[in-house]
Amino acid sequence: MKHNPKGQKTLNIGFVMDPVEKLFYAEDTSISIMEEAQKRGHRIYYFEPHQLFFRNQNLHAHVRLVNASLANGVQVLSEKMFDLKKLDVVFNRKDPPFDLSYLYLTQMLEFLEPEVFVINSPRGLRKANEKLYIFEFARWIPPTIVSKNPFEIERFQKEKSFDLILKPLDQKGGAGIYLLPQNSKYRTRILSQATSMGTKWIMAQKFLKENVTKGDKRILLLNGKPLGQFRRIPKRGEFRSNLSLGGRTARASLTPREHHLIRSLRPQLLRDGLYFVGLDVIDGYLVEINVTSPAGIPEITELEGKHLESHVVDFLEAAALSR
């Protein structure tokens, strides 16, 4: 570890990401964290999962030393092959799908521990499927069933008499999600499509109507504590509030129930090494826990003028220095 002119330690921080060329960088949470870290003199190394390899039992990557900012995106300063043990922090920001390749990524990154601080912990990422993990906190979730069997889901719906939302377990951004109204004429077809003819596990959950009018709340947690939050309201004619589907943002505060929810998640999140997560909450009910690459920091800056990325970098510095 080197020191910058102010005598502070200079960290080498690696970011594992999807190709930056595809990002909308002006509103990207990873870029905002990179920019803040760089302002403090830390070096930012960026690489994609396919650039990772083992060589002589050490994990290497073709990395790019970059300059990153919300204003200008990512500029590559230099490229090199790098022994990842030389990093102080690896921030995994790879998006779903959580497929076999993602599983291998976590298994490889785990070799860097404990010398390198890997966030979120590879072990935690394997454990916490973003949809299934809510069952750890069952008292906070809407009525939910996970199955690949259309008949099982149909029975659940008939028993409960409510509309269902059907969600794949490995996706993000509202992808692959269906609404199944109670009396749908197309139930058989929708269930068959959503489960890929009974071959894919899905989560079927009570459709909370508040989502359409009031939206859901994205709550970012850092080290188990609330960092910031905002509401996402679906665009007209859409039932999903994801920003990638045209959802709009609005300011929000936390209700006492949400504070309670966060307090009850905290110990488990920390045990699982899930330090930076994004909860999706509708009307006080937990519907998803984003652990792979939660977003929302630039949105909160826009709504409230707060720069939450500085708390994230404080946390990375503290974690790296305590190693």
Ligand SMILES: Nc1ncnc2c1ncn2[C@@H]1O[C@H](COP(=O)(O)OP(=O)(O)O)[C@@H](O)[C@H]1O
């Ligand atoms: N139980 C639910 N009731 C109503 N709307 C829901 C429910 N679950 C999810 N949604 C809507 O669908 C969106 C996407 O669902 P989510 O579980 O967050 O999956 P992902 O964001 O990974 O696609 C949510 O942001 C919310 O707008």
Ligand SMILES: [Mg+2]
């Ligand atoms: Mg979500």
